[in-house]
Amino acid sequence: MIQKLNLHRILVRAINRNRTIIMNSCVGIEFECEDDIYIYGDEKWLIFLISQILLNSVKYRRKEGAKIILSSEKKNKKVILKIWDNGTGIKEEELPRIFEKGFTGSNGRENERSTGIGLYLVKKLCQKLDMEVWAESLFKEYTSVYLSLPAKQNV
Numbered sequence: 001m002i003q004k005l006n007l008h009r010i011l012v013r014a015i016n017r018n019r020t021i022i023m024n025s026c027v028g029i030e031f032e033c034e035d036d037i038y039i040y041g042d043e044k045w046l047i048f049l050i051s052q053i054l055l056n057s058v059k060y061r062r063k064e065g066a067k068i069i070l071s072s073e074k075k076n077k078k079v080i081l082k083i084w085d086n087g088t089g090i091k092e093e094e095l096p097r098i099f100e101k102g103f104t105g106s107n108g109r110e111n112e113r114s115t116g117i118g119l120y121l122v123k124k125l126c127q128k129l130d131m132e133v134w135a136e137s138l139f140k141e142y143t144s145v146y147l148s149l150p151a152k153q154n155v
Contacts, residue, residue: 005046007037007079007149011070014050018058025058025066027085032071039079039149045125046149049133050083052118053145057085059114060107060143077152084144090137098135099123 008031015022015029022029039046057068069084090098094105102116126133132148 008035014047028067030069060087079149079151081147089139
């Protein structure tokens, strides 16, 4: 159900849904989002998408000083949500494949909980919800996942 949603509220709900694993993993969360940004989308599926990205950030965190930063930027009729972490990062040659079904990469092969399904579902849902998703990463430094969210309702 597409409706007007407060982005900050959606982010808080996604974090709260995963707060136990985030706190138990000693990952710090920082917000660099304004409180008054509104987007159009399906609340349930947006929380699911953001949760999948957050859980990947937690799963591939660094041992000490792990952190996730959530930020947003308005661009034309879109809001770009950036979810950045200072975790293990993704090898350059593996980055184009992270949204493929079943792809786990070298990091995933070291982590027995990796299935290669989470980011695949994120990509598929984004396509159905008329959103875009992409990522940037530097191996052993950081990963940024971006979601392009509608800020104006399509008529």
